[in-house]
Amino acid sequence: MSAVEAGGEGAGAPSQAIIQVTDLVTHYGDRQILKSVDFSVNRGEIMVVMGGSGSGKSTLLRHLLALEKATSGRIVVDGVDIGSASRKQLTELRKGIGVAFQGGALLSSMSVADNVKLPLRQHTRLNEDTIDIMARLKLELMNLSGCEDLMPAELSGGMLKRTGLARAVVMDPKLLFFDEPSAGLDPVTSVELDDLILKLREAVNITMVVVTHELESAFKIADRITVLFDGEIAKVGTPEEIRACDDERVQNMINRRPRKDPVDANKYLNRLTAGAR
Amino acid sequence: MYELSRHLHYQVLHLHGEVDLNNSPKLREQVLDILEQGQSLLVDFAALTYIDSSGVATLVEGLNVSKGKSLQFGIVGAGGSPLQVLQLTRLDQVFPLFAALDEIKE
Numbered sequence: 428m429s430a431v432e433a434g435g436e437g438a439g440a441p442s443q444a445i446i447q448v449t450d451l452v453t454h455y456g457d458r459q460i461l462k463s464v465d466f467s468v469n470r471g472e473i474m475v476v477m478g479g480s481g482s483g484k485s486t487l488l489r490h491l492l493a494l495e496k497a498t499s500g501r502i503v504v505d506g507v508d509i510g511s512a513s514r515k516q517l518t519e520l521r522k523g524i525g526v527a528f529q530g531g532a533l534l535s536s537m538s539v540a541d542n543v544k545l546p547l548r549q550h551t552r553l554n555e556d557t558i559d560i561m562a563r564l565k566l567e568l569m570n571l572s573g574c575e576d577l578m579p580a581e582l583s584g585g586m587l588k589r590t591g592l593a594r595a596v597v598m599d600p601k602l603l604f605f606d607e608p609s610a611g612l613d614p615v616t617s618v619e620l621d622d623l624i625l626k627l628r629e630a631v632n633i634t635m636v637v638v639t640h641e642l643e644s645a646f647k648i649a650d651r652i653t654v655l656f657d658g659e660i661a662k663v664g665t666p667e668e669i670r671a672c673d674d675e676r677v678q679n680m681i682n683r684r685p686r687k688d689p690v691d692a693n694k695y696l697n698r699l700t701a702g703a704r
Numbered sequence: 705m706y707e708l709s710r711h712l713h714y715q716v717l718h719l720h721g722e723v724d725l726n727n728s729p730k731l732r733e734q735v736l737d738i739l740e741q742g743q744s745l746l747v748d749f750a751a752l753t754y755i756d757s758s759g760v761a762t763l764v765e766g767l768n769v770s771k772g773k774s775l776q777f778g779i780v781g782a783g784g785s786p787l788q789v790l791q792l793t794r795l796d797q798v799f800p801l802f803a804a805l806d807e808i809k810e
Contacts, residue, residue: 551725553758557732560761564793598725599756630792632785 445470445602445634446491451500453486460486462658464500470601473628473635475645478655479680484638487655488604491636492526493517505602522550525595525603529610533579533590539566540575543594550598565593569623585616589623596627602634603627609641621647642681646670654680706731711805714776715743720751723759731759735766739775746808750781755789767799778802 448466452459461483468474478484489495490502493509502509507520533542543562547553553561566572569589579587588608595603608624609617621644627633639645645652646666654661654669656676662669669677678684705727707718715738723731738745747763749755763779770777778800782790790796802808 551758553725553729554732556765557728557758557761560764561757564757564761564764568793597757599758626792630788 443470444468445505446636447501447503448487448491449501451487451490451502452498453483453490453495454498460658461490461497464655464658464660466653466660466663468634468636470634471628471632472650473624473637473648475649475652476636476638476655477640477642477645477652477680478661479640481657482655483658484655485606486658488606488636488638492524492604493520522598523601525598525600527588527592527595527603527605527608529607533587533594535579537579538575539571539577539579539582539590542579542590543597546594546598561597562593565597566590568627569593570619584611585613585620588612588620592620592623596633599631600633603636605635605637607639607641608637609639609644617641617644620644624648642683656680706734708734711746711808712810713744714746714808716746716748716780716805718748718751719755720753722754722756723752723762724754724756725758728756728758728762732762732765735762736769739766739769739773739777742773742775744776745770746778746780746802746805748780748805749783749786750804752782752786753784755786760789760793760795763799764795776800778808780805780808 444467446466446468448464451461451464451466453461464483464487466487476484476487486495490497491504493512497510505520505523507516509517512520534545537545540562543565544558547558547561563572563575566575569592571586571589571593574582574586579590582590592605605624608620612620624635624637625648628635637648649666651663651665652669653663654677661676662672662674664672670681672678705719705721705723709716709718717734717738735745745766767777780802781804782801787796790799
């Protein structure tokens with residue numbers, strides 16, 4: 428049962444959007460990646476973005492983080508218009524955003540504790556004793572107590588993810604982006620991570636955007652799911668609405684059916700022979 | 705962010721509003737100052753609406769210092785989001801918690 432059904436605190440759809448994307452169009456070179464995407468995330472909700480490889484979900488995430496410039500459209504995150512914001516405004520905005528990258532993105536030359544402390548040392552003037560306790564609190568939360576002095580190379584895949592998550596939330600962000608939390612994890616560790624995500628939201632009402640293609644995880648943690656297909660939004664809805672959706676593309680994804688796009692014979696032939704004389 | 709009062713032999717730090725990265729250093733200074741003076745401390749959460757990790761870390765440090773000095777340290781009136789934060793980090797099992805000041809006797 429999702430948090431929406433349960434009516435739990437912090438769940439559901441508070442009316443105020445923390446992310447509002449309007450008519451977003453992006454290109455890589457001549458190739459259009461996102462095609463007029465409208466997308467919003469409400470405060471306190473867990474929005475899962477799903478889609479196959481090349482659907483545009485990672486591109487959307489990079490634009491929400493203001494890491495890339497859009498061709499057109501508008502992205503407003505926590506009241507800041509990303510397209511017109513000054514560098515100072517973006518820096519301030521990013522202080523309130525945590526990002527847990529797919530592979531953890533830890534610095535290999537630093538211990539687990541120093542990796543987690545990094546944002547606090549960079550962005551605050553807190554006393555080192557306070558920073559140390561804050562890092563240990565987050566490591567406790569991620570079941571990584573005792574791992575403070577380990578180096579990233581000594582960690583398992585699950586531990587890397589959890590350390591990355593500890594670092595992402597060490598500043599108590601109001602918004603957390605999580606890229607493929609379950610990728611590469613064994614089923615038990617994956618379930619533990621899902622539980623941790625739900626626990627975090629329950630306690631601190633953090634808004635999360637989780638990019639994943641893991642169906643089980645998505646349906647467990649999401650308040651709402653956005654399904655991207657070939658750079659377009661195929662469907663936005665609660666897990667129940669996604670399951671009940673009659674859009675063939677959505678059903679193919681849920682039921683793990685391979686896509687059966689009609690072949691444009693000429694274009695296909697041109698692609699195959701593009702390098703031939 | 706806070707006011708001070710006395711209850712029995714305790715100094716009482718009444719927190720109100722939000723404790724976050726911006727004001728927790730000031731809270732830390734006050735907590736450590738009270739403990740340095742050899743006084744036991746109660747931190748009143750009744751009017752506290754939000755406390756972040758830096759605030760929680762400050763109180764953990766305070767509890768640790770108080771133990772080293774054989775002083776008493778407790779939290780009073782925790783509820784809502786601040787209590788949930790303590791529960792999430794299992795610190796509700798570490799700090800002495802009291803529902804109200806009148807629950808605390810000499």
